[in-house]
Amino acid sequence: MRKYILPVVAMVSLSAPARAQKENFVSLAPGTSEQQIIQKAANIVPTARQLRWQQLELTAFFHFGINTFTGKEWGDGKEDPALFNPTALDAVQWVKTMKDAGFKQVIITAKHHDGFCLWPTKTTDHSIKSSPWKSGKGDVVKEVAAACKKLGMGFGVYLSPWDRNASVYGTDAYNEFFVKQLTELLTWYGKVDEVWFDGANGEGPNGKKQVYDFNRWYKLIRKLQPQAVIAIMGPDVRWVGTESGKGRRTEWSVVPTNNLDQDQIAAGSQQGMLFKPQSDMTGSDLGGRDRIATAKGLVWYPAETDVSIRPGWFYHADQDEKVKTPKELMQIYFTSVGMNSVLLLNVPPDKRGLINESDVRTLQQWSRMRKELFKTNLLAGAAITCNNGVNTAALLDGKDATYFTTRGGDTATTLVFKLKQPRTFNAFSIQEDIRIGQRVEQFSVYYKQDGAWKPFVQETTIGYKRLLHFDPVTANEIKIEIESSRLNPTIASAGLYFYEW
Known part of the structure; x- marks a missing residue:
């Protein structure tokens, strides 16, 4: 409908900061x-x-x-x-x-x-x-x-x-x-x-x-x-x-x-x-x-x-x-x-x-x-384990201004969610706290079946929000792997949902 002329961004030269600063x-x-x-x-x-x-x-x-x-x-x-x-x-x-x-x-x-x-x-x-x-x-x-x-x-x-x-x-x-x-x-x-x-x-x-x-x-x-x-x-x-x-x-x-x-x-x-x-x-x-x-x-x-x-x-x-x-x-x-x-x-x-x-x-x-x-996050109440994580509770607190991250310089991590009972889901949501920046370059999500982890999401960036829809899966253990991140990942929320479209 519209004829676009596409933009290129230009910047004036600025002196490089001595340390990391939060700028746009x-x-x-x-x-x-x-x-x-x-x-x-x-x-x-x-x-x-x-x-x-x-x-x-x-x-x-x-x-x-x-x-x-x-x-x-x-x-x-x-x-x-x-x-x-x-x-x-x-x-x-x-x-x-x-x-x-x-x-x-x-x-x-x-x-x-x-x-x-x-x-x-x-x-x-x-x-x-x-x-x-x-x-x-x-x-x-x-x-x-x-x-x-x-x-x-x-x-x-x-x-x-x-x-x-x-x-x-x-x-x-x-x-x-x-x-x-x-x-x-x-x-x-x-x-x-x-x-x-x-x-x-x-x-x-x-x-x-x-x-x-x-x-x-x-x-x-x-x-x-x-x-x-x-x-x-x-x-x-x-x-x-x-x-x-x-x-x-x-x-x-x-x-x-x-x-x-x-x-x-x-x-x-x-x-x-x-x-x-x-x-x-x-x-x-x-x-x-x-x-x-x-x-x-x-x-x-x-x-x-x-x-x-x-x-x-x-x-x-x-x-x-x-x-x-x-x-x-x-x-x-x-x-x-x-x-x-x-x-x-x-x-x-x-x-x-x-x-x-x-x-x-x-x-x-x-x-x-x-x-x-999005009425019910099926991950709510799950027990979360992570060997190098900080503030896992932020993932399920319903706030986008709190976040989970990793210790030290770790840019990869694994989060395991154990649900109280098996649940069926066909949608996944994950968010970064973009007030800190956008960092995740690659992530995957798995469910456990018969003792083996099987992937149902394998993606790249997250940013403010990433939503995935897939065929229904039933499980009571879920694993999120942040495989590559530019610095420590800062994940604000994660969710599993079910709805028949």
Whole structure:
């Protein structure tokens, strides 16, 4: 649905710390050994804004605008604003639908590529103030922001850099035009928790393409909404690389950055974070040892996995019977949140201005499935043994800010869980405490049958959360082996669960 220009991260040169420090970035001086690089990578951590974002797990996208009424996915900027006229718009219904489904934050498409603005901007008449909805006095962004505040949900805005309506697109004046639009969104509606840019960069009405002044935009966001994460074409969160809802098996939040000759951007942002279109952040392993061995810098730059609940990103009536099933959404949950990512699920309001009944129904059923699945951790009450472990109780205390680790410099360990009775399970969950860093490179999980250990999970990274689904297993002894870790592993939780999908 979106045309992406993929980012590369750039860093200013910093003096190497004399000891391990908890930063979200680090530069690597020439001659830094592989062992030193691994140690530094293991000590990189998220910023406060990145940690909050990761803990959301589920964020909703509301694609809504003139395309909703034309039936298009990408408008051409020539649409008549009179077409925009929802008959029953209810932003509280949108936000409550997502909250009831377990979501913690929503993002509204304040302006898509067609340039039509869902707020009464002072920059253009191509907006809802030229529509018949509420006699031109309406403000969709305001209503969504108010609904989020009322229901205790995070609020984010998507503002398309590509504008197929603005006559100044493709000139220096457009960056000023865009800054005015961004300023309105960041100052008119209270707290903004996420600002979402894609990399679409086509031609404007004059046939020209725009050179985007991303660095100026980042500085403005840091100044006006310093707690907001800047996502996809931004320094805080990157695109996972597909719109399938499936992340990568090996997902490192710590990735290399190799351009150290750029100026530092806004204070409080990641140091010198810039973007270049030739970057490729879509490989199968972005942060493995071979990838970071030649890095000039390392940065905490986690992935967001976006997908639509429908085949399209905007509402189309002929897709009411093509909404993803609860089972499909559960699979996506395991391949997004369960692969060290945050799921951004698009749920587009219909022409009435409501989340359609088809979408509401599948969201409700999916929410019930997740609650039922994770209701009981079958490892609870198990006796845990570990020869080199510290604080094994943290694994089952239900808190992600406490963690099990190992003594001394041990980077491998074995944990044996003995249940009070045999239990049947088909899902496994494990988390690292990413406040300490992301460290585990390889782990396996076994069950004991007839005196022999048999593997049922053999995986690579963990990160914030790893979820695995498999054929049912029945056992009363489970073994987790951390086979490789960059420094002492810091495991926040482990769980076994059962649910018939």
